[in-house]
Each structure stands twice: as C-alpha cells, then as structure tokens.
Amino acid sequence: xxxPRFKITQTDTEVTIIVHAPYANIKDTEVYVDGTDFRFSxxxxxxxxxxxxxxxxxxxxxxxxxxxxxxxxxxxxxxxQGEHFENLDMISILLASPKNKSGxxxxxxxxxxxxxxxxxxxxxxxxxxxxxxxxxxxNNWFIPQDNPVGNTTLIDSPKYGFAxxxxxxxxxxxxxxxxxxxxxxxxDATPETERKNLREQRELNDFSEEHYMxxxxxxxxxxxxxxxxxxxxxxxxxxxxxSDTEVDLLKELPNKEYLLDAENVRKLCLxxxxxxxxxxxxxxxxxGENTVESxxxxxxxxxxxxxxxNFTSMDEVVIASxxxxxxxxxxxxxxxxxxxxxxxxxxxxxxxxxxxxxxxxIHSLFNNSYEPRYILNQLYIKDFLIWIQTLSxxxxxxxxxxxxxxxxxxxxxxxDLVELEVAAxxxxxxxxxxxxxxxxxxxxxxxxLNNTKKEKTNNIYYVNQKIFKYLLSxxxxxxxxxxxxDTDSESNTSSSSSTSSSSSSLDSDDLNDPE
Numbered sequence: 001x002x003x004p005r006f007k008i009t010q011t012d013t014e015v016t017i018i019v020h021a022p023y024a025n026i027k028d029t030e031v032y033v034d035g036t037d038f039r040f041s042x043x044x045x046x047x048x049x050x051x052x053x054x055x056x057x058x059x060x061x062x063x064x065x066x067x068x069x070x071x072x073x074x075x076x077x078x079x080x081q082g083e084h085f086e087n088l089d090m091i092s093i094l095l096a097s098p099k100n101k102s103g104x105x106x107x108x109x110x111x112x113x114x115x116x117x118x119x120x121x122x123x124x125x126x127x128x129x130x131x132x133x134x135x136x137x138x139n140n141w142f143i144p145q146d147n148p149v150g151n152t153t154l155i156d157s158p159k160y161g162f163a164x165x166x167x168x169x170x171x172x173x174x175x176x177x178x179x180x181x182x183x184x185x186x187x188d189a190t191p192e193t194e195r196k197n198l199r200e201q202r203e204l205n206d207f208s209e210e211h212y213m214x215x216x217x218x219x220x221x222x223x224x225x226x227x228x229x230x231x232x233x234x235x236x237x238x239x240x241x242x243s244d245t246e247v248d249l250l251k252e253l254p255n256k257e258y259l260l261d262a263e264n265v266r267k268l269c270l271x272x273x274x275x276x277x278x279x280x281x282x283x284x285x286x287x288g289e290n291t292v293e294s295x296x297x298x299x300x301x302x303x304x305x306x307x308x309x310n311f312t313s314m315d316e317v318v319i320a321s322x323x324x325x326x327x328x329x330x331x332x333x334x335x336x337x338x339x340x341x342x343x344x345x346x347x348x349x350x351x352x353x354x355x356x357x358x359x360x361x362i363h364s365l366f367n368n369s370y371e372p373r374y375i376l377n378q379l380y381i382k383d384f385l386i387w388i389q390t391l392s393x394x395x396x397x398x399x400x401x402x403x404x405x406x407x408x409x410x411x412x413x414x415x416d417l418v419e420l421e422v423a424a425x426x427x428x429x430x431x432x433x434x435x436x437x438x439x440x441x442x443x444x445x446x447x448x449l450n451n452t453k454k455e456k457t458n459n460i461y462y463v464n465q466k467i468f469k470y471l472l473s474x475x476x477x478x479x480x481x482x483x484x485x486d487t488d489s490e491s492n493t494s495s496s497s498s499t500s501s502s503s504s505s506l507d508s509d510d511l512n513d514p515e
Contacts (some may be wrong), residue, residue, distance in 0.1 A: 001046035003095070005247050008049075008088040014077050015055050015085065021045045022070025033057045033076055040072070049094045052086050054079035089242065089353060090389035091250040158191055160308035162383035163264050169379065173372075180371040181299060184307045192310065199307045199320075200414070206327050207415050213424040215333045222333045225285050232346045232354070240353045246360045249385075256386055269399055270311040271304040272355070272384065273344060277321040278302040279358050280343040285331055290361075295369040298362055300328050305376050314402045323413055334410060334417065341408060348400045352388050355396070359385050 005020040017038065024042035032039040035054045040047040055076040062075045078085075087093055157167045170178055170188050183202060184190060190198070215222060242250070260268070278301035282294045303309040303320045311317045318341065325337045347354060363381045366373035410417035 002044050003251050004040070004045040004047055005244065005251065006047060006049075006091075007247075008094070010078075010085055010088060012078075012082050014060070014075055015051070015053075017049075017074045017076070019045075019047060019072040019074070020070060021072060024070070024072075026065065029072070031063065031074060035079070040074075042072075051094065052088070053083050087389070091242075091247060092253050092255065092386050093389050095251060095255060158188060160187060160192075161379040162387070163258065163260060163268060164192070164310060166379060169375075173375075177372060181373050181376065182306055182308070187308060192308075195307050195309045199303060199309060200323075203323050203327050204414070208327075208332075209420055212326060212332050212415075212417070213420060215331060216421060216424055219333075219335075222331055222336050225287070225331060226333075226336050226339050228284055228287055230280075230284055230343060230346075231288060232343065232350060235350060235354065237350055237354075240350065240357070242353075242357065242360075245364070246357060249360055249363060250356075253382060253386055256383070258383075258387055258390075265395075267310050268384075268387065269395070270314060270317050271380075272388070273314070273348075273399065273403070274304045274311065274317050274321055275302050275362070275380075275384070276344050276347055276355065276358060277317075277325075277340060278305070279362055280340050280347060281325055281329065284336075284340055284343060285329065290365060292370075295365040295371075295373055297329055298365065299373055299376065301325055305380060314406060318403075318406050318408055319412055322408055323415070326413065326415065326417075338408065341403075345400060345403050348396060348403065351393060352391050352396050356385060356388050359388065 007018045007020075009016045009018075017040075019040050021040075021042055024045055026042070029042035030040075032041075033055055035056075036051045038047075038049040038051060038055070056079050058077050060075075060077050064073045065071070066073070159165060159167045161169065168188055175186075178187070183199070184195060185198070275298075278298040281301055282290070282297045285297075286294060299305050301321065301324045303311075303324065309320070311320070322337045322341065325340065326332045326334070347358060359381055363377050363385065366377050366381065410421075
C-alpha cells in the first residue's frame with residue numbers, strides 16, 4: 001500500500017484533511033474516524049493518522065473528491081470546540097502509530113534500537129509489538145534476533161551519528177571511499193575526545209594566508225554574495241509551507257521515538273546549529289541556486305558531518321563553523337562569514353518548520369551526490385528530520401537567544417587574522433605609494449617629452465622661415481641680373497661671390513638647431 005500525500009487545516013470548530021490520491025479506486029474508498037484516530041483506505045493507498053486532538057463524524061461532516069486533482073477533501077467536527085491542534089504540519093508525528101496504553105499485560109519497552117547504516121535492513125513503519133499470553137498487539141511479523149558472528153559491536157568502541165548512538169557503521173566500507181566524505185581518520189577507532197584536536201590541527205595546516213588576503217583585498221568579488229537577499233530575508237513565519245517534494249520525503253520517514261536526556265538534547269541542538277551554518281553558506285554563495293559543489297560545501301563546512309564532533313558550548317560551534325568557512329570553500333572572507341552567522345539566526349527565528357525545509361534540501365543534495373554522502377543521511381539527516389518535528393517552539397527560541405549573545409571576533413579564530421590584515425593593508429599602502437611615484441614619474445617624463453617636441457617644432461618653423469627668406473633673396477638677385485645685362489664681368493663676379501657668401505652663411509648658421 002502507498003502512503004498518499006496529505007494536508008491538514010483547522011478552524012475553531014472543524015478539521016479538514018485533504019488526501020492526494022490520484023489513482024484511487026473510488027468505489028472501495030473507506031474513511032474511519034475514532035477520536036484521535038483517522039484512517040483512509042482506497043486501493044492502492046492507505047493512510048493512518050494520529051491527530052493531536054479528538055474529532056468526530058456527525059451531520060456537519062462532509063467529503064468530496066476532485067477527479068482532476070485527485071484530491072479527497074474530508075471535513076470533521078472537533079469534539080472540543082475551540083481547541084487548537086498543535087503540529088498539524090509535522091507529518092512524521094501524525095503518521096506515528098498509536099500506543100496501546102491500556103491492558104494489564106502490556107509492557108512498553110524502554111530501549112530504542114538504532115540500526116547500522118552499513119547493514120542491509122528492512123524498514124518497519126509500525127512499532128514493534130509484544131505478544132503476551134498468546135495475544136498479538138497488532139504485528140504478526142517476528143524477526144530473528146540472532147547476533148551474526150563476527151559483527152559484534154563493542155560497548156567501548158567510538159560512537160557517532162545522531163545522538164552519538166552508532167558505532168561500527170564503516171567497517172563494511174573501503175577506507176579510501178569513506179575519505180571522500182569525512183576527514184576524521186579511522187572513525188571506528190578514533191576516540192571522541194581526540195576529534196576536536198585533530199580537526200583544529202588539520203584546519204591550521206589547511207588555512208591559506210594567501211587565499212584569505214586575496215579575498216580581503218578583492219572585496220568586489222565578495223560583494224555580490226554579501227549583499228544577496230536570501231530566502232529567509234523575505235519570508236514570514238506564517239508563509240512557510242512544505243513543497244510536494246518535501247511532503248513526499250517526510251511521509252516516507254520511519255517512525256521513531258528517541259530516549260534522550262537533557263545532555264543529549266543540548267548536544268543535538270549544537271549539532272543542529274553547526275549543520276545550519278553550512279547550509280546557509282551554500283545558499284548564500286550560490287545565490288540560492290544549488291550547484292554540483294553544494295553537497296561538498298555543506299559536508300565540508302560542518303564539523304558534525306565531516307568530523308563527527310559533538311560540541312560542549314555554542315561558542316565552540318560558532319568558532320568551528322567560521323574557522324572552516326575561512327579554510328575550505330571558494331570564498332574566504334570574514335565579513336561574509338559573519339553575514340552567514342546572522343543568516344543562521346534568521347533561519348532559527350523562522351521556527352522549526354523552516355529548519356525542516358533546510359534539512360530536506362540537505363537530504364536531497366546528499367542523496368544525489370556523486371560521493372557516498374547518502375551515508376550521512378542515514379547517520380544524521382533522517383533522524384534530525386524526525387526529531388526536529390518533536391521540538392517545542394520554546395526550545396527553538398532559546399537557540400536564537402544563545403546565538404544572539406555570541407559576538408565572534410577575529411582573535412578567537414586562531415589564524416592570526418588581525419596580523420594578516422595589518423600586513424595586507426601595509427602591502428596595499430606600499431603599492432599605492434609605489435604606483436603614485438610611478439605615475440608622477442610618468443607625468444614628468446611626458447611633460448619633458450612634450451617640451452622637447454615643442455622646441456623641435458619651433459626650430460623647424462625657424463628654419464623654414466630662413467629658407468623662405470633665402471629663396472626670396474635668390475629670386476631678387478635673379479631679377480636684378482636680367483635688368484642689368486650690360487654690367488661688367490667684374491661686377492658679376494662680385495655678385496656671385498656675394499651670393500656664395502650668403503649661401504654659405506645660411507648653411508652654417510641659419511640651418512643649425514637653435515639649441
């Protein structure tokens with residue numbers, strides 16, 4: 001049977017359930033309502049919901065089917081008029097099977113079994129039942145509980161995954177393959193206490209001073225991302241809805257309950273913030289359009305997903321997130337990292353429904369990644385998607401308050417960012433001075449060249465004047481010779497001598513450069 005897509009709305013007096021079943025067999029459709037229990041059956045679909053409040057079928061109830069959309073619209077009255085039903089958009093919670101709280105022989109187990117992602121297993125959507133005195137509480141399937149030889153999990157072996165409850169998950173995988181998605185060496189052998197030190201040492205080795213200073217000086221390359229208006233900058237809390245793709249994912253998640261103490265919840269909240277920072281970085285630096293590198297970016301920037309680290313304080317989370325944003329992605333800029341820190345606060349302020357949407361996107365990116373990041377979905381993301389739906393709004397608000405009281409500074413990053421920036425600005429100032437001197441020198445050379453050209457132009461003009469006067473003189477002498485034809489030879493000789501002298505004087509003096 002298929003679980004159909006559905007949507008629930010409410011007023012003060014009634015609840016409306018819209019079931020999307022486009023291929024349903026109308027003639028065998030059945031609807032059952034009993035208090036908080038709602039069931040819908042129409043081959044090949046089956047839906048069972050556990051509502052947060054009681055409804056009833058009466059004369060005011062109604063039902064309709066839209067054959068074009070394939071939607072059943074079913075309206076029921078609330079037993080307690082004016083009661084507000086919480087979490088009607090938290091799909092996994094509504095799909096959870098009801099617990100049988102009655103019966104003297106029924107024992108509710110106190111142990112939660114977490115599956116090994118590396119082992120083949122069958123998803124069981126209904127909770128495990130217990131048979132007492134021959135009575136079956138609802139599940140007729142019995143699974144052998146024999147522990148396979150050679151697959152024993154040691155109690156003291158390192159743990160990781162959601163709520164730190166998984167161990168030995170990578171024993172079936174090749175080490176070189178696992179290195180594609182995590183930086184933690186030997187995750188099944190490295191103690192949890194060593195993960196932070198190993199991560200920080202790796203970051204110190206991987207931090208590039210040249211890359212950081214280049215992004216600092218070329219701020220125009222960072223500006224489009226820092227000024228980008230992200231989705232959460234425009235959204236209002238009451239406008240948030242799940243897409244059809246997100247609903248399809250949430251309704252297929254397995255039903256789980258988590259036995260968590262206060263310390264477990266605190267660590268999970270810190271991991272949640274760490275993963276959200278990586279998601280916000282990806283969204284902002286891709287301008288809201290995911291790329292083939294998006295899954296790598298989220299995986300690499302999250303210490304939770306890349307190093308399986310558990311944090312002890314919110315300060316530690318923020319420092320780790322910003323450090324990694326300055327070590328690994330394409331854009332490594334302090335102002336951009338702080339902008340993303342503000343983005344995380346806005347996402348959390350929008351509430352758990354929007355946080356779930358961010359995790360749905362991460363789940364999709366990891367599932368479609370070329371590298372085996374689907375393992376991270378099994379270890380973390382799926383459980384986060386189920387667990388977040390159970391969180392109270394007051395807990396989400398407390399996360400926002402904690403983040404609001406944190407003010408990251410460059411000195412706490414451990415990369416000597418202040419000294420690097422001082423050196424970068426000093427180099428920039430030296431370049432400015434050198435460029436200024438070079439520009440002044442070029443201007444002086446240009447002025448000198450212009451003066452030389454001007455002088456040469458004046459000289460040419462002066463020479464041309466002299467030549468013109470010389471030609472006039474020649475013309476004048478020629479006219480005089482034609483008129484005085486009976487002048488004696490001695491006189492001609494004297495004139496010739498005078499002309500020769502004049503010509504000689506022009507060649508030697510007048511044509512010389514005045515310089």
